[in-house]
Amino acid sequence: MRASVRFLLTLLFLGLLTSVFPAQARASASDQRLPRLIEAARQEGVVDFAGPASLTPAGAQALMDALNKKYGLSLKVNFSPLTSYTGLVAKIIAEAQAAQTPTYDVILVTDAHIVSLYSRNLLESFDWAGTFPHIPPQSIMLDNQAVMTDAIFAIPAYNTRLVRPQDVPKTWEDILDPKWKGKIVVSTGMQIWTRLTQRWGEEKTEEFMRRLADLKPIIGRYPEIHPRLESGEYAIAANQLSPFITGSEEKKAPVAYALEVKPIVVLLDVMTQVKNVRHPNAAKLFMAFSLTPEGQEIWWKYGKRTSPFVKGTPAWKFVQGKELLFGDKDFLLKREEELIERYGKIIGLR
Amino acid sequence: MRALTLKMQEFRIPHPSHLAIGVLAAVASLFIIIPVLTIIITSFRIGLPGETSALTLENYREAFLDPFTWQVLKNTVFFALGTIVVIFFFAVPAAWLIERTDIPCRRLWLTLMGLGIVIPTFLKAIAWILLLSPKIGILNKLFMEILGLDTAPISIYNLWGMSFIQGIILTPPAFFMIAAAYKSMDPSLEEAAFVSGVGRLKTLFFINLRLTLPAILAAILYLFITTIEVFEIPGLIGAPARIFVFSTLIYYATHPEVGLPKYGLAGAYGMIMLVLAFASSYLYFRVIRQSHKYVVITGKGYRPRLIELGRMKSLAVLFLLFYFTLEIFLPFVTLVWASLVPYIQVPSAEAFSKITLANYLKVPDYSGWKPILNTVLLMLSAPTISIFLSLIISWVVIRSQVRGRYLLDGIAFLPHAVASILFAVALSYIALVYRQFFPLYGTLAIIILANAIKYVSFGTRTLNGALIQIHRELEEAAQMTGASNLRILRKIVIPLIGAALFNSWLWIALLTFREVTMALTLISPKNVVLSTLVWNLWGAGYVPEAAAMGVILVFVLAGFVVVARKIGEKGIQTL
Numbered sequence: 001m002r003a004s005v006r007f008l009l010t011l012l013f014l015g016l017l018t019s020v021f022p023a024q025a026r027a028s029a030s031d032q033r034l035p036r037l038i039e040a041a042r043q044e045g046v047v048d049f050a051g052p053a054s055l056t057p058a059g060a061q062a063l064m065d066a067l068n069k070k071y072g073l074s075l076k077v078n079f080s081p082l083t084s085y086t087g088l089v090a091k092i093i094a095e096a097q098a099a100q101t102p103t104y105d106v107i108l109v110t111d112a113h114i115v116s117l118y119s120r121n122l123l124e125s126f127d128w129a130g131t132f133p134h135i136p137p138q139s140i141m142l143d144n145q146a147v148m149t150d151a152i153f154a155i156p157a158y159n160t161r162l163v164r165p166q167d168v169p170k171t172w173e174d175i176l177d178p179k180w181k182g183k184i185v186v187s188t189g190m191q192i193w194t195r196l197t198q199r200w201g202e203e204k205t206e207e208f209m210r211r212l213a214d215l216k217p218i219i220g221r222y223p224e225i226h227p228r229l230e231s232g233e234y235a236i237a238a239n240q241l242s243p244f245i246t247g248s249e250e251k252k253a254p255v256a257y258a259l260e261v262k263p264i265v266v267l268l269d270v271m272t273q274v275k276n277v278r279h280p281n282a283a284k285l286f287m288a289f290s291l292t293p294e295g296q297e298i299w300w301k302y303g304k305r306t307s308p309f310v311k312g313t314p315a316w317k318f319v320q321g322k323e324l325l326f327g328d329k330d331f332l333l334k335r336e337e338e339l340i341e342r343y344g345k346i347i348g349l350r
Numbered sequence: 351m352r353a354l355t356l357k358m359q360e361f362r363i364p365h366p367s368h369l370a371i372g373v374l375a376a377v378a379s380l381f382i383i384i385p386v387l388t389i390i391i392t393s394f395r396i397g398l399p400g401e402t403s404a405l406t407l408e409n410y411r412e413a414f415l416d417p418f419t420w421q422v423l424k425n426t427v428f429f430a431l432g433t434i435v436v437i438f439f440f441a442v443p444a445a446w447l448i449e450r451t452d453i454p455c456r457r458l459w460l461t462l463m464g465l466g467i468v469i470p471t472f473l474k475a476i477a478w479i480l481l482l483s484p485k486i487g488i489l490n491k492l493f494m495e496i497l498g499l500d501t502a503p504i505s506i507y508n509l510w511g512m513s514f515i516q517g518i519i520l521t522p523p524a525f526f527m528i529a530a531a532y533k534s535m536d537p538s539l540e541e542a543a544f545v546s547g548v549g550r551l552k553t554l555f556f557i558n559l560r561l562t563l564p565a566i567l568a569a570i571l572y573l574f575i576t577t578i579e580v581f582e583i584p585g586l587i588g589a590p591a592r593i594f595v596f597s598t599l600i601y602y603a604t605h606p607e608v609g610l611p612k613y614g615l616a617g618a619y620g621m622i623m624l625v626l627a628f629a630s631s632y633l634y635f636r637v638i639r640q641s642h643k644y645v646v647i648t649g650k651g652y653r654p655r656l657i658e659l660g661r662m663k664s665l666a667v668l669f670l671l672f673y674f675t676l677e678i679f680l681p682f683v684t685l686v687w688a689s690l691v692p693y694i695q696v697p698s699a700e701a702f703s704k705i706t707l708a709n710y711l712k713v714p715d716y717s718g719w720k721p722i723l724n725t726v727l728l729m730l731s732a733p734t735i736s737i738f739l740s741l742i743i744s745w746v747v748i749r750s751q752v753r754g755r756y757l758l759d760g761i762a763f764l765p766h767a768v769a770s771i772l773f774a775v776a777l778s779y780i781a782l783v784y785r786q787f788f789p790l791y792g793t794l795a796i797i798i799l800a801n802a803i804k805y806v807s808f809g810t811r812t813l814n815g816a817l818i819q820i821h822r823e824l825e826e827a828a829q830m831t832g833a834s835n836l837r838i839l840r841k842i843v844i845p846l847i848g849a850a851l852f853n854s855w856l857w858i859a860l861l862t863f864r865e866v867t868m869a870l871t872l873i874s875p876k877n878v879v880l881s882t883l884v885w886n887l888w889g890a891g892y893v894p895e896a897a898a899m900g901v902i903l904v905f906v907l908a909g910f911v912v913v914a915r916k917i918g919e920k921g922i923q924t925l
Contacts, residue, residue, distance in 0.1 A: 048875045053886030058715030078875030081882075083889030087604075087871060090398055090611050091778075097400050098782045103792050103874045112608040185590075189607055218590040223891045227476065227694040233486045244891050251692035337609040348592045350418060350599055 033131045038071050040281035046076045047282045050088055051108035052269070052303060053081035054243055059302025066298060067289040075282050080104070083223075085113040092274055096122050102274045105283035108149065111141070111268040112191055115333050118142050124273045124280065132288040136309040139291060142329070146272040149290045150305040151315055154192045154265040156258040157240035159232050170260040172196070175238050176211045183235040185225040186217040188349055192239045194339040195265045195327050202339070209346040212238060219348060229255055239265070243304035246314075250304075263325035269305065375746050378739040379761045381803050386764050388776035390624075393617030398610060399779040409618035419599075423622065426595040428509050429516070429584070430577040436517020437573055440673045441524035442566065446554055447666050448525075449532035450540075452656045454663070459670055461911055463522045466677045467860045468907040469685055470900055471519060471582035472888055476694065477684030478515050478587070482506045486696050507591035516583045518676045520576060523808070524569045526857045530850030531565035531815045532558065540657060565815030567637050571630040572811045575766055578623050581867070596622060600769045613775055620769050627767030631760045682904065688897035709898035716883055716892075716899065724794050725863065725880040729910075732801035733858035737851060739802065740809025745839060747810070748817040749825070759810065766807035774800055774871035792874035800868045805858045816850035817843070852918040856911070863907065 060079035123145035139148040197205040230253045248255040271287040289295045306313035394405045484502035543553045581597045603616040747759040781791040790796040866881040887896035
């Protein structure tokens with residue numbers, strides 16, 4: 001009896017403490033959580049990571065080297081470079097159904113791809129803000145089940161040798177000008193148009209797509225249309241993703257963004273951890289490290305992408321004063337797949 | 351011996367080797383049948399393999415009630431037939447010239463035939479765009495200047511262009527499938543024709559072509575299905591101009607932008623390939639049933655001798671040079687060019703001023719030792735397993751009187767008749783479900799297995815053609831002396847078809863090196879191979895870097911082909 005009274009009093013005291021000094025209590029918990037996580041990661045020793053091919057094995061290794069330096073560890077990274085996220089998502093679902101330990105500890109996919117995993121309740125939740133104060137709150141997504149590591153932007157792009165400055169599109173509608181007939185390339189990636197539907201509505205976007213199809217554009221995946229734009233085979237791309245444009249700028253290729261077009265569509269890259277992975281702690285450390293200034297620097301150097309929410313990064317600088325359009329989680333869950341198929345058919349895809 | 355030949359007794363496989371070979375053939379069949387059945391079942395379900403859903407015809411409704419699908423079928427058949435025409439325009443004369451005549455530099459041509467495959471197809475597609483695009487094509491610009499035209503005279507963005515390029519690319523496998531048949535051909539019939547005053551070309555058409563019909567037909571049917579399955583040229587040259595074929599539909603169904611892959615829908619599209627494969631297998635059976643017509647190696651004397659080309663020699667060399675210019679020289683020069691510039695551009699004075707080796711210096715960033723080691727293991731083991739299984743199957747099909755042997759041949763053709771991505775998805779799913787019994791999931795072994803099974807169809811087509819040419823009397827004579835079937839196989843059959851075995855092995859090794867679809871589907875951190883790295887570089891937009899890696903690989907693989915050929919030829923001589 002006396003023991004239980006003592007236990008209750010202790011609980012009451014702790015409760016009082018945390019309510020009177022919540023920040024300190026959180027800080028204290030955070031202080032303990034991170035060292036524990038680091039120690040557990042040390043025991044695990046390795047991270048199996050699947051991410052964008054543009055990061056390259058050298059980029060993944062650079063991330064891990066910097067992480068090891070920061071936390072005094074000697075973790076290894078096994079990197080699987082990918083160019084198709086849908087196959088990865090399908091693999092993860094199949095593994096979960098077969099009760100197989102996931103192949104990957106951490107994956108990086110887009111905000112559109114992660115919803116298939118989120119809606120099946122396959123992702124691990126974690127107190128990111130409590131453990132890693134450096135992670136911007138806007139980067140923590142899907143009920144603590146993912147962190148947004150970087151953003152990719154999409155607007156029309158053009159070949160600077162073929163398009164005169166006065167002809168550079170200033171609005172999305174400008175790319176529908178008949179003068180671009182036979183000179184425009186359109187990506188098979190319909191996500192941009194589904195995101196714009198959030199702003200324009202379905203009727204207007206469908207009409208836009210019909211007029212775009214009337215221009216008889218050449219269609220192809222982003223990596224296919226880009227050499228065509230750089231080589232001057234085509235003058236303008238209805239949209240192109242920022243890592244390709246950044247790559248062109250670095251190589252001094254004659255390709256540039258039509259920067260006056262707004263809104264700029266934003267696609268988010270998110271890192272997440274599937275439940276029951278082999279190396280959960282090393283994985284969390286790897287995810288969080290990607291959002292440190294050092295991590296962002298490496299992501300920029302190799303993957304040409306950074307977070308607009310981490311102050312000072314190229315993406316942060318790029319978005320200043322710009323009108324951005326993010327995907328809404330509910331919209332992505334309910335409408336995106338169907339709209340992608342519908343717009344694809346209009347443009348000539350199956 | 352003569353009496354034996356006249357009786358034409360069918361060769362019967364006794365125990366225990368009969369049993370051993372039967373068991374091996376059955377095991378090989380199971381490895382093929384189970385993934386194919388999984389694909390068929392998936393086509394009747396919605397969702398991912400393993401997801402519980404009722405059987406439905408929904409995928410077939412979506413695929414075949416859409417008039418668009420029938421337009422795609424027309425495109426596909428046109429594309430496949432057009433490709434076959436181009437292939438055989440080059441492959442048959444090339445095989446005859448290289449294997450049956452005294453054309454100079456024979457080894458060089460053989461090595462070049464094996465080299466084209468090393469250049470990634472997407473880079474070949476880019477090369478052809480740079481050469482023949484109506485807007486920037488170098489050759490088009492040249493023609494416009496010379497002929498004073500306002501518009502480009504040639505466009506590759508149509509079915510003709512697609513067929514031409516695909517045909518050029520697929521000529522080497524056809525060559526290797528039929529070259530062995532020409533190599534082992536007894537020249538007595540040719541000599542008889544010459545003595546009778548028949549010309550060389552007439553002899554080629556009426557003697558050589560007819561005697562090698564099984565090999566040629568096998569190659570036609572094999573490559574017809576290959577053309578239906580290949581994605582790169584339809585994807586890079588057809589789809590941008592909205593010319594869709596089945597492989598592009600399957601690609602889009604399995605690689606949607608968001609959501610999940612529609613393997614069921616892709617499976618339904620894939621059934622067309624399966625039906626065509628069955629139809630072509632039936633045609634093939636009809637030919638190989640008449641196999642005695644094509645026997646050229648008998649016990650009475652086998653002495654292949656080369657035909658003298660005489661004044662035709664320079665014309666023959668020009669023909670081969672023309673082909674290799676299209677297949678290797680132009681794409682390779684483009685590949686080298688792409689690897690030396692910072693971004694893809696048409697050659698110009700300005701572009702030449704930007705030439706750099708930077709792309710080569712970045713190559714180590716993209717690779718590491720593990721993918722190289724994995725690729726070496728893959729290239730050595732997959733063709734060995736594949737050829738072993740192919741030899742067993744071909745021997746049962748061509749040499750035994752086992753009931754259902756032609757069905758076995760049909761089964762061997764099945765892996766080729768299903769899209770690689772679906773085959774890999776099925777194999778991955780089976781490995782996942784049965785991982786406790788067969789711990790292959792996520793390992794290099796599953797990629798080796800996938801390639802070994804996938805290319806059994808290539809191996810059996812080539813070996814069937816070679817085995818058909820050997821008269822049974824040789825084996826019957828050995829049997830009379832009490833030799834076991836395994837000994838007959840080892841001492842008589844294998845030495846006689848050594849060239850076909852080696853060519854098939856080498857070609858499967860090169861196909862395995864280049865195969866990317868299955869490797870990407872079965873990828874894990876443990877089994878990354880070089881082909882996926884090159885593909886990923888391209889997918890990430892690093893085209894010049896992919897080209898630099900491609901150039902390095904061309905030189906490495908050229909060395910591999912030369913060394914393998916030397917070892918192979920030495921091996922054949924000692925057999």
